[in-house]
Amino acid sequence: MLRFRSCILLTRLLSSPTASPSQGSSLRRLLAAAAAPRISPNPRFAVEDYLVSTCCLSRAQALKAYAKLSHLKSPAKPDAVLAFLAGLGLSAADVAALVARDPQFLCAKVETTLSPNVAGLTSIGLSNAEIARLVSLAPGYFRNRSVVSKLEYYLPLFGSTGDLFRALKYAYSLLGSDLERVVKPNVNLLAECGLGACDIAKLIIGAPRMFSAKPGRVLAMVACAEGIGVPHGSGMFRQALHAVSYLSEDKLAAKVDYLKKTFRWSDTEVRIAVFKRPVVLRRSKDTLQRMSEFLISEVGLEPARIAHLPVMLGLSLEGRLRPRYYVMRFLRENGLLKRNQSYYTIVKWTEKEFLDKFICPHKDAAPYLAEDYASACRGEVPARFIFA
Template identity: 40%
Template sequence: MIHLRRGVLSRLLHPPCAAAAPADHANPLLSLHRLLLSSAAVPVSPKPFAVEDYLVESCGLTRDRAGKVSRGLSHLKSPSNPDAVLAFLSGLGLSSADIAEVVVNDPRVLCARVEKTLDARVAELSSLGLSRSQIARLVPLVRSQFRCKSLGRKLTYLLTVFGSFDRCLDVIRSNYGVISASIEKVIKPNLGILQQYGITTSNWRAFAFMSLSRPTKHLEDAVTHAIEFGIKQGTRTFSTAVVTFSILRQEKFTKNLRLFKKLGWSQEDLSIAVKSMPNIVAMKEERLRQSMKFLTKDVGLEIPYIARRPALIMYSIEHRLLPRHCLINVLKGNGLLKTNYDFFNIAVISNNKFMVKFVDPYVESIPGLGDAYASSCTGCGVQQLKVLSKGKRDKRVC
């Protein structure tokens, strides 16, 4: 097109001499028309393959996600292989949403050879007794491992450990590292350590499986820390401690312990709390600071009291502790609550029981109490509760 435009411009600016082409000189538009007709015979280069457009139009990705995924596929020059891969995945039974997930998590799958790689994986998994529908459920979860020859061997081992395909699927869904990590170097040694200390995976919750793919040294350190805190081996708390500590990096673990001490906790306080609830060690710094400030400054609790009831620092301030504390102050301020209730007992009961005991009996005495409390529990603040308090309040809270 650039050459065409230059040619047209040249003809218009420098028309042929009159002797050679009097008609053209007399009618420059006719000359332009003939030039355009002659250029139509020149072959036009095909439009280059646009990976990002293909990901949006054929794979169902959003433009933003396609832009990120396309960076690793810039070498693709044709849709032929990606088309074959998409047809294969669709034929296997994956939905459009599943296919989009596969492409996002493993963009290189679009470069895989269908017959040499993908068909081979399906044949291998089928030989393990998996149906095509089970394989279709597995593919989006195993990501790039679907292209690896080791997938069948890994899955065979996991099936023996967890007992069923559905159980394996749950484990992989909660922790991709279980299928991506080395069976010999990571998974087997870690399971050996857990079994040595009486920790079984039969009734683990999803987060617990994160420890299986952690470096073995981290798991060994986690066991050591749990023992140092005096947590009894073979108990559910010991299992929780080992899993929690193994997921944390050593630097994070040490930093969090130091933070508790900076906030006024003694080693005895910390040991008592961790023995009861090991996962307090994994709390985010800002949340721990806010919880301790609220419980000690606003509610007026002592650290030894909190250490023996560590669930207090795990509850949401905004949605649970603050609304309940303010409501109790409202009842006291209006002279309706004579008993001095223990704060832990107020915090730990279910919301239904709290309503029955501290809200429903007083809605007639304090109009709007129920709505104000319900609003405060949604995170909208406690302003409505503040308005309802008529007596002398504790200004640190309400």
């Protein structure tokens, strides 16, 4: 019965519009093998050749995969797995990518693991296409029966399969974390700190390591966030947790000291900046140094002003801060800036708003301004933006 089902599913895979002629030929050989009666395993079964001719791997990929499949003595189990994948709708190219990434998937048990997982995921609302995507994203975890209970927990947390799969794209290791001893306690702890499901879901995407860490480690992160002046319950608490999740206590203290020295901030000013924009803790020292030199020495902003408007430190120096400063100065020196606009006012606008307010109105008086601004955004300094 299994072999009959395999033949049907392989036929579907053969008819996939994405299958190349060479892939189709390989799969036809697999179909013929699946249809033929099998008396006994072939003692000369060549795994590497099977991976190339049937799974469409390159010879180099097959050689690498062979180390994990050298124990195979027969194509029976891989044939069944390929038929299963065909039934999910994976193309020949998808199958090749999956096998290259996780060769041991060919050894999974279809009847006792893969098919029950499909049934379980279908019961919680996933479509065949979504299940196929999950297999491609995390084949190793799909070989474990716990994948159903984990998705059943994560789905309401993220609110939709779309948001869940976007998270798994960057943090598929969540499927390997222990739900009862690690994930749930961490989620409950963050909920007690005032984070809602939406914030927790965003934190999972931005800092997935938090949800595979022991609860004691997450509690320490909460303490660090509060220690830098961002109490739980504040609007910036999630961002503060995201920032400190990548830093040890020593590195965090060193980064705070570096901010004070580089921007000439007092203890109070650095706490204000971090409270308003925790992401500054994740900026590299080189970036912070260049921003300090530009904002203080070239633009002429006071350190205290920067501390109260730290959103600027989250913007691109080369792609936004510097080019807009050039435009502002050009307009001012040519008498085209009607009001005394502050530098922060100019950099805070979206790109479309900036063009509408500061570039387009001057196309007659300064016909090259748009071109010069575009050049500045690419890192060039047009002659008209060189000021005496």
